[in-house]
Each structure stands twice: as structure tokens, then as C-alpha cells.
Amino acid sequence: MSEANQITVAIIGGTGLNTMSGVRVVEEHVVETEFGKPSSPVFELELEEVEGKPRFYFLPRHGKPHAVAPHLINYRANIAALESLGVKKILAVNAVGSIDPKLNPKDIVVPEQVIDYTHGRETSFFDGTIKPLQHFDFSDPFDASLMETIKAVSEKAGCNVIFEGAYGVTQGPRLETAAEIKRMAQDGATLVGMTLMPEAVLAREVAIPYASICLIVNPAAGVSQAIITMEEIYQAVEEGMGQVQVLLKALVAELA
Numbered sequence: 348m349s350e351a352n353q354i355t356v357a358i359i360g361g362t363g364l365n366t367m368s369g370v371r372v373v374e375e376h377v378v379e380t381e382f383g384k385p386s387s388p389v390f391e392l393e394l395e396e397v398e399g400k401p402r403f404y405f406l407p408r409h410g411k412p413h414a415v416a417p418h419l420i421n422y423r424a425n426i427a428a429l430e431s432l433g434v435k436k437i438l439a440v441n442a443v444g445s446i447d448p449k450l451n452p453k454d455i456v457v458p459e460q461v462i463d464y465t466h467g468r469e470t471s472f473f474d475g476t477i478k479p480l481q482h483f484d485f486s487d488p489f490d491a492s493l494m495e496t497i498k499a500v501s502e503k504a505g506c507n508v509i510f511e512g513a514y515g516v517t518q519g520p521r522l523e524t525a526a527e528i529k530r531m532a533q534d535g536a537t538l539v540g541m542t543l544m545p546e547a548v549l550a551r552e553v554a555i556p557y558a559s560i561c562l563i564v565n566p567a568a569g570v571s572q573a574i575i576t577m578e579e580i581y582q583a584v585e586e587g588m589g590q591v592q593v594l595l596k597a598l599v600a601e602l603a
């Protein structure tokens with residue numbers, strides 16, 4: 348912990364982290380925000396096996412149990428809750444499909460760009476009512492210094508991480524059609540998922556450095572000839588999340 352008892356790192360993630368070994372739940376913070384309730388209480392966790400037992404926050408974005416659909420997540424409340432707890436860095440964990448055929452299930456990718464295909468979500472704090480309207484640069488949606496840290500820590504921890512590409516965010520909860528994925532590939536998207544936006548832009552609006560660690564869990568629609576099954580997705584989550592956890596623990600140890 349950097350300052351007196353101040354927890355600075357938060358992980359926003361989905362499945363697979365509740366069973367992280369060597370992690371103890373210290374407290375559950377029930378937070379109310381002016382934008383409503385976050386997806387769940389914010390868990391304060393401790394890395395038991397690391398010297399100094401660093402603490403971090405964990406917020407399951409789909410709730411606990413996993414039940415909130417991607418288009419219904421209260422992204423504003425989630426980010427506002429972390430901001431109110433004093434979080435200074437957010438590591439987002441996202442399960443995604445691969446559009447770029449050279450990427451494979453269980454690969455870990457840190458994307459450099461985002462293309463937002465979502466609609467009807469509350470995408471800003473600066474809506475002119477609760478907070479005044481503001482325009483701002485978003486050329487590089489992820490925090491460069493946080494990405495550098497992920498790179499250095501992944502190398503030190505022996506985790507193979509690919510740093511490239513663009514995450515195309517779709518509305519869900521259905522997966523895409525093959526034609527939609529083809530169009531996204533033409534746009535330059537290499538990954539597809541449903542949850543990165545507006546999370547990333549809201550973090551930028553409150554000036555919290557944010558980066559995404561993506562686990563590929565299936566080739567996107569039409570990328571392989573087979574239809575996508577939930578079994579293959581769950582299997583890739585189960586087999587791949589272990590490495591993501593190794594990386595996250597090393598990151599918390601470095602950043603907290």
C-alpha cells in the first residue's frame with residue numbers, strides 16, 4: 348500500500364478470480380453512488396503470500412453471482428464507486444473473442460485501441476446535469492504507463508502477453524453474426540467483447556489510469572468454421588484464467 352492504508356489498485360473482472368489462491372477477503376464495501384448501485388459490493392482482498400500482504404479492490408462487473416448482462420451493467424456506478432474508494436489504477440480483465448486469426452484461445456492480449464459499437468448505454472459522467480459538459484482527448488484510450496508496467500511485470504513473471512490490436516465492443520448479450528465480425532475486421536478490430544466501453548472512457552473521465560487484460564476464449568463468429576459453444580468458452584476461461592491470475596497477482600504486488 349503506497350500511502351497510509353490507502354488501497355490504490357482495483358481489478359474489474361468477471362469469472363475466475365473469486366477462486367484465486369492465496370487471496371483473503373478482508374472486507375466487502377457496500378457503496379452507494381449518485382449514479383446508483385455498482386454491480387456488487389467492492390471486495391477488499393489481500394495477497395496473503397506476498398510480503399507486506401498488499402491489498403487491492405476487486406469488483407465483479409457482472410455481479411456476484413454472474414447475472415448482470417453487459418448492456419445493463421451500471422458502468423457509471425462501478426467507476427464512481429472505485430473513485431470514491433480512492434482507487435488510482437484500474438486493471439480490467441475481459442474475456443474476448445479473437446478476430447485476428449493469428450490469435451488463439453487462452454492467449455492473453457493487452458489491446459492498444461478501442462472501437463465502440465455499443466448503443467443506449469450511459470457513456471459519460473459529463474452529461475451536463477450531474478457534471479458539466481466537457482470534451483476531451485481520447486486518442487489513446489489506455490494508460491501508457493500502466494501498459495508499460497504490465498509489460499515489465501509480465502516479462503518478469505514469465506507470462507506470455509501480446510501487446511497489440513483493437514478491442515471492438517459490441518452490445519451483447521448475443522454474440523455477433525459472421526458479417527458483423529467481417530466488418531469489424533475491416534474496421535481494424537482484432538478482438539471482440541461486450542464490456543470495455545463505456546468502462547474505459549468513464550475511468551478516463553475521472554482520471555483513473557486504466558488498462559485491459561484480455562483472455563481470448565473463442566475465435567469470433569465466422570473466424571473458424573465451427574459455431575461458438577458456451578462449453579468452449581467456459582473451458583478456455585477455466586484453462587486460461589490461471590495465467591491471468593498469476594499476472595494479476597504479480598501486478599498487485601508491484602503496484603499496490
Ligand code: HPA
Nearest residue numbers: 442443444539540541567
Ligand atoms: N463476442 C463478443 N463477446 C465475447 C466473445 C465474442 O465472440 N467471446 C467472449 N466475449
